[in-house]
Amino acid sequence: xxxxxxxxxxxxxxxxxxxxxxxxxxxxxxxxxxxxxxxxxxxxxxxxxxxxxxxxxxxxxxxxxxxxxxxxxxxxxxxxxxxxxxxxxxxxxxxxxxxxxxxxxxxxxxxxxxxxxxxxxxxxxxxxxxxxxxxxxxxxxxxxxxxxxxxxxxxxxxxxxxxxxxxxxxxxxxxxxxxxxxxxxxxx
Amino acid sequence: xxxxxxxxxxxxxxxxxxxxxxxxxxxxxxxxxxxxxxxxxxxxxxxxxxxxxxxxxxxxxxxxxxxxxxxxxxxxxxxxxxxxxxxxxxxxxxxxxxxxxxxxxxxxxxxxxxxxxxxxxxxxxxxxxxxxxxxxxxxxxxxxxxxxxxxxxxxxxxxxxxxxxxxxxxxxxxxxxxxxxxxxxxxx
Numbered sequence: 001x002x003x004x005x006x007x008x009x010x011x012x013x014x015x016x017x018x019x020x021x022x023x024x025x026x027x028x029x030x031x032x033x034x035x036x037x038x039x040x041x042x043x044x045x046x047x048x049x050x051x052x053x054x055x056x057x058x059x060x061x062x063x064x065x066x067x068x069x070x071x072x073x074x075x076x077x078x079x080x081x082x083x084x085x086x087x088x089x090x091x092x093x094x095x096x097x098x099x100x101x102x103x104x105x106x107x108x109x110x111x112x113x114x115x116x117x118x119x120x121x122x123x124x125x126x127x128x129x130x131x132x133x134x135x136x137x138x139x140x141x142x143x144x145x146x147x148x149x150x151x152x153x154x155x156x157x158x159x160x161x162x163x164x165x166x167x168x169x170x171x172x173x174x175x176x177x178x179x180x181x182x183x184x185x186x187x188x
Numbered sequence: 189x190x191x192x193x194x195x196x197x198x199x200x201x202x203x204x205x206x207x208x209x210x211x212x213x214x215x216x217x218x219x220x221x222x223x224x225x226x227x228x229x230x231x232x233x234x235x236x237x238x239x240x241x242x243x244x245x246x247x248x249x250x251x252x253x254x255x256x257x258x259x260x261x262x263x264x265x266x267x268x269x270x271x272x273x274x275x276x277x278x279x280x281x282x283x284x285x286x287x288x289x290x291x292x293x294x295x296x297x298x299x300x301x302x303x304x305x306x307x308x309x310x311x312x313x314x315x316x317x318x319x320x321x322x323x324x325x326x327x328x329x330x331x332x333x334x335x336x337x338x339x340x341x342x343x344x345x346x347x348x349x350x351x352x353x354x355x356x357x358x359x360x361x362x363x364x365x366x367x368x369x370x371x372x373x374x375x376x
Contacts, residue, residue, distance in 0.1 A: 029348075119307035120332040124346055144308040156344045158312055160217075 012075055024068060024079040028125060035079060036114040041142040041186055045112050046081050048185045053084060056175045061087045063107070063172055064098075071102045074132045078125055084108035086171045105132040108169045112140045126150045135169045145183050200263055212256060212267040216313060223267060224302040229330040229374055233300050234269050236373045241272060244363045249275045251295070251360055252286075259290045262320045266313060272296035274359045293320040296357045300328045314338045323357045333371050 010018075015027040023035040038046065046067055053065035069083040083106040091099040109129055111122050126137035130152045137150040146160045149167045159166055162180030198206075203215040211223040226234065234255055241253035257271040271294040279287040297317055299310050314325035318340045325338035334348045337355045347354055350368030 113308075118332060120301075120329040120334050120336070123336070124334065124348070127344070127346060141308045144306060146308050146312065148308070148311070150344075154344050156315070156338075156342050158315060160312070 012072075012077060016072065016077060024070065026079055026125075027077040028121075028128075029076075033121065036117050038081075039114055042081070042112045042114050044185055045140060045142060045182065046110075049110060049182070050082055052177070053082075053172070053175065057084075057087075057172055060174075062174070063087055064090055069102060069106075071104065071106055073102075073104050074128075076128065078129070080106055080109040080125075080129075081112045082110035084110070084169070084172075086169075105129045105134040107134065107171065108136045108138075109134055110138045110140065112142065115143065123148075123150075127154065130154075135171075136167060138166070140182065142183070142186065145179075147179055147182065200260075200265060204260065204265060212258065214267055214313075215265040216309075216316075217264075221309065224305050226269075227302055230269070230300045230302050232373055233328060233330060233370065234298075237298060237370070238270055240365070241270075241360070241363065245272075245275075245360055248362075250362070251275055252278055257290060257294075259292065259294055261291050261293050262316075264316065266317070268294055268297040268313075268317075269300045270298035272298070272357070272360075274357075293317045293322040295322065295359065296324045296326075297322055298326040298328065300330065303331065311338075315342065318342075323359075324355060326354070328370065330371070330374065333367075335367055335370065 009030055010032065012027055015032060021034055023037050025032050025034045050065045050067050057063040063084055063086045065082055065084045067082055068079055070077060070079050071083060086107045089104060089107055091102060093099050106129065109126065111126065113119060113122065122139060126139060127150060130137060130150055135152065139148040146158055147166060149157045159179045162178065164179040166177050166179060168175045197218055198220065200215055203220060209222055211225050213220050213222045238253045238255050245251040251272055251274045253270055253272045255270055256267055258265060258267050259271060274295045277292060277295055279290060281287045294317065297314060299314065301307060301310065310327060314327060315338060318325060318338055323340065327336040334346055335354060337345045347367045350366065352367040354365050354367060356363045356365065
């Protein structure tokens with residue numbers, strides 16, 4: 001996963017001037033790290049989860065789930081697989097539309113591991129976001145059928161039974177998801 | 189890393205009757221998982237860390253660090269890269285020698301990630317040991333030069349700066365190690 005593009009260390013501002021790459025690059029710990037190209041399981045969970053969250057939160061203006069959204073804050077610029085922002089935290093432009101630039105930590109961030117992805121870096125990315133106001137981080141491992149949840153104050157929990165009810169941020173009390181539901185989306 | 193040897197689920201007792209493999213196999217979550225073959229960085233840190241801990245703990249009869257020791261407890265049988273047992277927790281046979289069979293969780297367990305190793309499974313193994321009386325789990329990632337520490341009550345911390353002082357179990361107050369020291373052992 002880790003690709004260091006820059007030959008000499010770049011600052012965040014210089015990084016932000018670079019052209020976007022595909023898959024996206026993140027700036028983090030003074031390193032530029034290109035994400036892995038999403039594969040089948042990753043893409044399926046990312047799309048479906050975004051949809052399932054928005055089905056509960058969008059019309060009621062509770063929150064919005066956004067895939068591959070760049071968030072630039074506290075000296076880093078990251079692109080979580082799914083960013084969930086509570087409705088009042090969605091930045092607006094002068095027309096009241098959603099801004100292009102997000103300059104806060106996600107309220108809820110969801111990362112889906114790909115084979116070959118550097119698991120340590122993903123965990124550190126989540127822990128750092130939690131230090132910056134993020135309320136919940138999920139790390140979904142489709143290969144191991146496990147979901148890790150990271151909370152503020154450096155707490156971790158793991159879920160691996162189908163009936164396990166997953167932790168959801170308090171601002172979406174209407175949402176309820178089990179681990180079994182998430183991984184059932186992979187079944188074709 | 190994950191190799192399922194059994195074609196049908198085996199119980200722990202049946203697993204323990206199987207011949208030892210090289211590298212060792214672990215029994216865990218009703219699965220048999222063979223460890224990855226240690227490579228250079230893994231082997232170096234495992235050996236040196238065992239030595240450094242014992243230099244402080246062995247003569248004073250405080251604790252013993254043991255590499256690749258099988259611990260069988262609470263329905264699982266695992267072989268952490270380094271097991272540290274406080275002196276009073278070392279099981280003895282009728283001659284007062286260390287027993288061959290260890291039937292408690294390690295007091296301190298240390299895992300060193302190898303490339304290709306399933307990181308999720310290692311984390312879950314550590315979290316389960318902490319539920320069974322283990323006081324501290326270290327997960328050393330030599331590639332990412334990061335050390336994660338796991339504590340009872342599902343707490344996690346990470347260390348990545350050379351000067352970071354690593355958490356050490358309370359029963360070894362004489363030991364002090366920085367992240368930089370650990371990774372300096374890789375330099376040849």
